[in-house]
Amino acid sequence: MKRTLKLTMAALLVALAASCAPSKFKTYNGPPVTQIVVNKSARQMLFLSGSNIIGAYNIGLGNEPIGHKEFSGDGKTPEGLYYIDRRNPDSRYHLSLGVSYPNLQDATFALTQGKDPGKDIFIHGQGPEGRVLAPLKRDWTAGCIAVTDDEMEDIYAMVRDGTPILINP
Template sequence: MTGWLGRIVALALLLGLAACGPSKFKTYSGPPVTQIVVNKGARQMLLLNGNTLLKAYRIGLGNEPIGHKQFEGDGKTPEGLYYIDRRNPDSRYHLSIGISYPNPQDAALAAALGQSAGSDIFIHGQGPEGRALSQSRRDWTVGCIAVTDAEVEDIYAMVRDGTPILITP
């Protein structure tokens, strides 16, 4: 019984120590982010409260950064008005928040080309794979918007689902 009890106590201590480590989940108590604006040409993402700039980030884009996403696999980041619609706390790119691509117009354009519009467009960090890819090129995603892992932790805390995101050329 003492060996068993000792193992339980040791396991509880280890779990307690693990819980004390740094968390990728931050809290934010500042002004709400009311809009995200992405300027693809400037490789910049702005988090705004009304007309007030809260944060600005340098970004990486899809590996074919020029032009609007037309179909799955084209490597382009979409352009237009979308909304933050989901979160992935277990992303292979550290953390990610989903963008509501494709909208009905995107789906119709892809269908007219005989293609699927695709999906799973996110703002995300790098994670191990992204850190390796970003060493050789700035635009390394398959259509997503990439920031550093530390930056996506802030964005994940600041941005709520339903926030509009305007992505411009």
């Protein structure tokens, strides 16, 4: 009986400790994000509500940061107008927001070259891999836009699916 009581108490303490752990899912009560603007050359991502900048983050890009993504595996971050089209709460890079690459123009170009345009471009945190690579090389992704895990928690809360993202050279 004492053993059962001890095990029950231990299980309750573990459950209580787990419920007190900080969540990666934050809430956001500020103005709505109406557009994201990425300036690749400045390594900066801006969040706008109307014409007002409500957030700015330093970013890492694909491991070949110059030029527009054309094909799977080229290591480039796309350029152009896209949309946030999905979210991944279980990303290996902490949290992530999907970018609607490839668009019709991207896919058509790649197919005319007999190549795959690629897919799975995200704004994401670092996760374990990025925490190792980011201090060594700023542009370490396979074509995504990377921020710190803490920043990604804020971004994940701020941005809604359907938000336009303009990625400039």
